Amino acid sequence: MTLARYDLTATDEQGNVISGASVEVRAEQPGAPLASLYSDRAGTTPISNPTATDSHGDAGFFVLGGFYKIEVTSGLLTKTRRYVGIGLAQGSDVQPDGITQRYHTAAGTVTVGVDDADIIVVKKTVGEPTPAELPDPATATRKVRIVDGKYDAATNNITIVSLGTSKTIMGGADYVIDSNGGSIELTPLADGSGWI
Template identity: 60%
Template structure:
C-alpha cells in the first residue's frame, strides 16, 4: 500500500501556533467515518484518530487518496477550549475528488446495486456512486465494435475498500494488457480507448 501525504500547521486567530492540538480526520462520504491515518507512506504505523500536533503546531500524516474532513481542536471533543475552522472536502493524493464534468461530455451516474454494463451508445463518463458501498464490475463493450473512449470514475470515493474492476466484452479482449483493470484508490479513475486492431482497451 502506498499512501498520500498531507501536512499543515495549526494556528489560532492571532497566528500563534497551537501545540498539542487534536487532529481528527474523517472521510468525506455519508456518515463521515474516521479515516485510517498513518505516520509513514507504506501504511505500516497507524497514528490513531484523533492524533496531536507537535510542539510547533505541525502535523503530517499519510492516508489513502480521497476527500476528507479535517478538524483541529484542544480540550474535549464535545466542549473544546479551542477549535480551528473545520476543513471540508480536502482533496488528498493524486486522484482527490476527480472533478470531471467537461463541456461536450455526457455522464451516467450509477447508484443501483449490481454490476455495470457499458454499451457503445452509453455516456462518455461512467460515475460509480452506489447508494450502498459494494465492489463493482464494469464491463466495457467489445473493443472491435467501439469507436470512442470511456472514462470510469469512483464517484463515491470508496474504491480503496470497494474496488471497481473493469473488464471487456468479447473473446480474449484485454484491459491495459491484462484480463481486467482495478480502480482501488478513493476517487480513482481511468480513461480507456479501444485499440484500432480491436484486441483490447488501453
Template identity: 40%
Template sequence: MAPPVLRLKILPKPVIKGKMDVRFPGSVTAISPILIDKTGGNFIFSVDINALAAMMATIFQPNELFEQHITNPGPATIGSAIGIVRVDQTVGAAITLNLPPAANKSCPVLIADWKGDAGTNNITITPSGTEKIQGRSSWKIAGDTGSIFLRPIAGIGYVR
C-alpha cells in the same frame, strides 16, 4: 383539393407547349421542428429553432460528454456511446463493470470512483470476450477516488 389543370396548345409545327396549373394541397402537415401557419389561405413555413437544437444535440455533442451514473449494485454494462462513468453506488459493495466490444465503442471512457470508497469496495472493469485491457483480462480500481481512462482499439481491447 382541386385536380391539376393541364392546358395543351398544338401548333402547326410539330411542337407541343404545355402549361400546368397545380394547386397547393389543402391538407399540409408538418412535424417538429418545421412549423406551418395556414391563416388566410397562405402557407407560411418556419423552423422552431429550439426544437431543432434539441433534435440535433445528440449529433453535435461529443460522445465524451455522455455520462453514465451508476448507483445500483453491480454488475453494470458501460454503454457504447458513454464517455464518463461515475461509480456512486448507494450500497457499499464491490462492483464489476463490463465494457462493450472495443469495435462498438465510439469514444474513450473515463471510469471514476465517485463515491470515494474503491479502496474497500473495488471496481473491477472487464472487457468483452477475449479482449484485454493493456494485456490484462480485467482491471481493478482499488484506491479511494481512483479512476482510469480507457481508449478502445477495435478487435484488441482497450489501452489506458
C-alpha cells in the same frame, strides 16, 4: 490554498493489511520529484514523504492536484500505481461542453454501452465491490472514463472487464480501480483486441 486528500490501504497478495509500509509519492513529470504532502487541507502542516501506513494499513495525505506515482513498499513487496489523478476537479460535476456523464447508483454490474456517456461515475448507495463491463472493443468507437464516485474503491474495488472473446484491458484480463476516488480512461484499440 485548499488541497485534495488521497487515502489508501496497503495489503499484501493475500489481502492482509500491512502496517508500517513505506508510501512514496512522486509527481508524474520530468525528474519525478517527491511531492509535498500535508496532514491538513490548508497545506500548513507538512508530513514526511515517504510516509508510512498505520496499524490498520491506512495512509492518507493532502497534496496539490495533479498526477502522481504512488509506491507502497514493505520488505520484498512493492506495489506501484502510476498516473494517479488527485485533485479537486475529481469531486466536481462541472464538465467541458460536449462531455457527457452518467451516474451508476444501483447494485450490481455497471454495463457500459457503445453509445454510453463519456464518464461513468460509480456512486452506489451500498458499499460493495463493483464489476464493470465495457463493450467489445471491435464495435466500440470512443473512449470512456470509469470513476469511483463513492470514494470507497480501496475497500470495494471496481473490476473492469471487456466483452468479446479474449479481449484485454491494459494488456491484462481485467483492470482494477482500488484507490478511493480513483479513475481510468480507456480507449478501444483500432484492431479490436482490447482497451488501453
